[in-house]
Amino acid sequence: MxxxxxxxxxxxxxxxxxxxxxxxxxxxxxxxxxxxxxxxxxxxxxxxxxxxxxxxxxxxxxxxxxxxxxxxxxxxxxxxxxxxxxxxTVHETRFFRDPAAVQYVADTALPERIDHGQDELSLWSVGCSTGEEVYTLAMSVADGLARHGSTARFGVTGTDISLQALSVGRSGVYPARRLRDIPQTAQAAFCEPVPGQNHFRIKAGLRRRVCFAQMNVLNVHQARRLPMDIIYCQNLLIYFDWARRQAIVDGLAQHLRPGGLLILGAGELVRGHPEQLERVTDAGDVLAFRRPTQ
Ligand SMILES: C[S@@+](CC[C@H](N)C(=O)[O-])C[C@H]1O[C@@H](n2cnc3c(N)ncnc32)[C@H](O)[C@@H]1O
Known part of the structure; x- marks a missing residue:
C-alpha cells in the first residue's frame, strides 16, 4: 500500500x-x-x-x-x-494468493463435510475484488470433490462494494500473465485462451458455479441469510478500525451454518475473540474460526 x-x-x-x-x-x-x-x-x-x-x-x-x-x-x-x-478502494488481488488457506479448505474443511455426507456446499468470498479469490476457491473445491469422488454440488458467491471490480469477476477474463499464479493442473482443467488476445478465460463449467453481487460489508447484518459452509474474508478488514472489524466479523458469523468456517487473512486477527465462534486450533498458520454445532 x-x-x-x-x-x-x-x-x-x-x-x-x-x-x-x-x-x-x-x-x-x-x-x-x-x-x-x-x-x-x-x-x-x-x-x-x-x-x-x-x-x-x-x-x-x-x-x-x-x-x-x-x-x-x-x-x-x-x-x-x-x-x-x-x-x-484498493483492488489488489491474485489467484491462489494465500496457498495455506486454500489448501486448508481443500484438504481439511472439504473432506470433513464430504465425510458427514453433505451434498451441497456454499462458500462466500467477502471483498472479492475482481474475482480471482472466487475462482481460486471454486477451482480448489471442484478439484477436491473430484479427488474424493464426491458428487456434491457447490457454489461460490463473491461480493464487493466495487461494481467495476465485480464486472471483471463476472466476465472471468484475465490477462495471460496472471496464469502463472494458477497451478498447472488447475490451468489445464479450468482455463482456456481467449483467441486473438493475450488473455485467458475461466471455463464455462466453473463460471456456472460462481456468482457475484454488490454488497457493502457494513450492511452485513441486514444481508439475507443463506447459511454458508465457508466464509472467506481476506485483506478487507485491514481497511477498518477495530470496532468495525469486530462488528463485521460478528455479522459474518451470523451467516455461517453450525460447523461453518470463517477464514480470515493471517495476521488479520480482530482484537477480541469473535463472539459466537471458536478458534480452529489445528489449522496451522491459517486463521480460521468455527461456528459451534450447538
Ligand atoms: C485488497 S482487495 C482484497 C481482495 C481479495 N479478498 C484478496 O484478498 O485478494 C479489498 C477489496 O475490498 C473491497 N471493499 C472495500 N470496502 C468495502 C466495503 N465496505 N464493502 C465491501 N467491499 C469493500 C474493495 O473494493 C476491494 O475489492
Missing part, C-alpha cells in the same frame, strides 16, 4: 490538482468512512486527493466542495458515488 501511495503522491504533484485544505480533507475522509467504513489517516491524504481530484476533473468539477455536494444529490449523486468508490 505504501508504494502505491507514494506513486499517488508523485502523480498528485504532476497533476496540477487543486490543494485540498484540512477542512475539506476531514469532510471527504468522514464521507468515505460513513459510506464504506474505510479509515483514511492523514498519511493517505495524497491517495485521497489524487483519487477524488482526477475523477472530479473527469466529470467536469473544478473544486472539491462542489463535487462533494454533487455526490449528495439524489440519483445522479449515487451513480457518481459508485464510480468514485472504484477509485478509492
Amino acid at each position: 505504501a508504494a502505491a501511495d507514494q506513486q499517488r503522491g508523485d502523480l498528485l504533484q504532476a497533476s496540477g490538482l487543486p490543494e485540498m485544505d484540512d477542512r475539506q480533507f476531514a469532510c471527504w475522509a468522514s464521507l468515505l468512512e460513513r459510506r464504506t467504513g474505510m479509515t483514511m489517516p492523514p498519511e493517505r491524504k495524497s491517495f485521497l486527493v489524487t483519487s477524488v481530484g482526477l475523477r472530479m476533473r473527469e466529470v467536469g468539477f473544478q473544486d472539491y466542495d462542489a463535487y462533494y455536494r454533487h455526490l449528495q444529490s439524489g440519483v445522479a449523486g449515487n451513480l457518481e458515488w459508485a464510480a468514485l468508490v472504484d477509485r478509492l
Whole structure:
C-alpha cells in the first residue's frame, strides 16, 4: 500500500490538482468512512486527493466542495458515488494468493463435510475484488470433490462494494500473465485462451458455479441469510478500525451454518475473540474460526 501511495503522491504533484485544505480533507475522509467504513489517516491524504481530484476533473468539477455536494444529490449523486468508490478502494488481488488457506479448505474443511455426507456446499468470498479469490476457491473445491469422488454440488458467491471490480469477476477474463499464479493442473482443467488476445478465460463449467453481487460489508447484518459452509474474508478488514472489524466479523458469523468456517487473512486477527465462534486450533498458520454445532 505504501508504494502505491507514494506513486499517488508523485502523480498528485504532476497533476496540477487543486490543494485540498484540512477542512475539506476531514469532510471527504468522514464521507468515505460513513459510506464504506474505510479509515483514511492523514498519511493517505495524497491517495485521497489524487483519487477524488482526477475523477472530479473527469466529470467536469473544478473544486472539491462542489463535487462533494454533487455526490449528495439524489440519483445522479449515487451513480457518481459508485464510480468514485472504484477509485478509492484498493483492488489488489491474485489467484491462489494465500496457498495455506486454500489448501486448508481443500484438504481439511472439504473432506470433513464430504465425510458427514453433505451434498451441497456454499462458500462466500467477502471483498472479492475482481474475482480471482472466487475462482481460486471454486477451482480448489471442484478439484477436491473430484479427488474424493464426491458428487456434491457447490457454489461460490463473491461480493464487493466495487461494481467495476465485480464486472471483471463476472466476465472471468484475465490477462495471460496472471496464469502463472494458477497451478498447472488447475490451468489445464479450468482455463482456456481467449483467441486473438493475450488473455485467458475461466471455463464455462466453473463460471456456472460462481456468482457475484454488490454488497457493502457494513450492511452485513441486514444481508439475507443463506447459511454458508465457508466464509472467506481476506485483506478487507485491514481497511477498518477495530470496532468495525469486530462488528463485521460478528455479522459474518451470523451467516455461517453450525460447523461453518470463517477464514480470515493471517495476521488479520480482530482484537477480541469473535463472539459466537471458536478458534480452529489445528489449522496451522491459517486463521480460521468455527461456528459451534450447538
Ligand atoms: C485488497 S482487495 C482484497 C481482495 C481479495 N479478498 C484478496 O484478498 O485478494 C479489498 C477489496 O475490498 C473491497 N471493499 C472495500 N470496502 C468495502 C466495503 N465496505 N464493502 C465491501 N467491499 C469493500 C474493495 O473494493 C476491494 O475489492
